[in-house]
Amino acid sequence: MDLRPLSILSLCSGVGGLELGVKLALPKSRVICYVEREAFAISLLVQTMQKGYLDTAPIWSDLATFQGSPWRDKVDLITAGFPCQPWSSAGKRQGTKDKRWLWPHIFRIICEVSPRFIFLENSPGLRQGGLEIILKDLASKRYNAQWRVLGAHHVGAPHYRKRIWLLAYSSDHGTRWREQQQEDCQSTGNVADSDSRRQRACSEYAKAHHTSEVQERGWWEAEPNVGRVANGVSNRLDRIRALGNGVVPLAAAYALKTLLNDIGQYYAA
DSSP states (O other): OOOOOOEEEEESOTTSHHHHHHHHHOTTOEEEEEEOOOHHHHHHHHHHHHTTSSOOOOEESOTTTOOOGGGTTTOSEEEEOOOOTTTOTTSOOOGGGSTTOOHHHHHHHHHHHOOSEEEEEEOGGGGGTHHHHHHHHHHHTTEEEEEEEEOGGGGTOSSOOOEEEEEEEETTSOOHHHHHHHHHHHHSOSHHHHHHHHHHHHHHHHHHTTOEEETTTTEEESOOOHHHHHTTOTTHHHHHHHHHTOOOHHHHHHHHHHHHHHTTOOOOO
């Protein structure tokens, strides 16, 4: 049984919310590289790594020039919370014609790296055409996939923030994820202790990013109102954009476990 920590390549990392969610679901996983172009998001990633909330790893600043070949056989999981504007109902829905449609770059890297698993996050609007493209591309490389639309309200947040989550797994690899799940379950103690640790981690992460907690449930709010975040901050637009594009970590963790259960590879303690 191979119980090495699952290694993660993070694409379109943003401020690291998706990766923290994976860490909550799989405590023994580890990010070995981030890819993010926005300077403000990079600065937050560095701060978060320095505080110990995220794994310390190099950051590559351009998805288009990132070469996945050197990472082949070194990565178990690729994560990507890529821009949702091409398919979002709030935008013009230019789809594949939108310059922010980054899936071709992500798929190229997937082909170069050949990871066991892929975890994606985007707007539910992706179902208007982008999802079909993604599923066909993944199937061409022998990846099976499950997807769901889930919201932050599923983990107690006061807002819905519905997102589409997709977990793909290679037909050419074994079930090492299941083995990792078994080890994590054996090492984290009882459910109450595990939940307490996860809430505490999200509480600390929320404070580091100037967000507030939902006191009644122990969950934290990832979408503070604009005034509270922006007042007194010179880089107002950068901060608003970073938080607006951010992933709710607990929602990511919930989505990952739900999808693992869907594909029959999640081991319940």
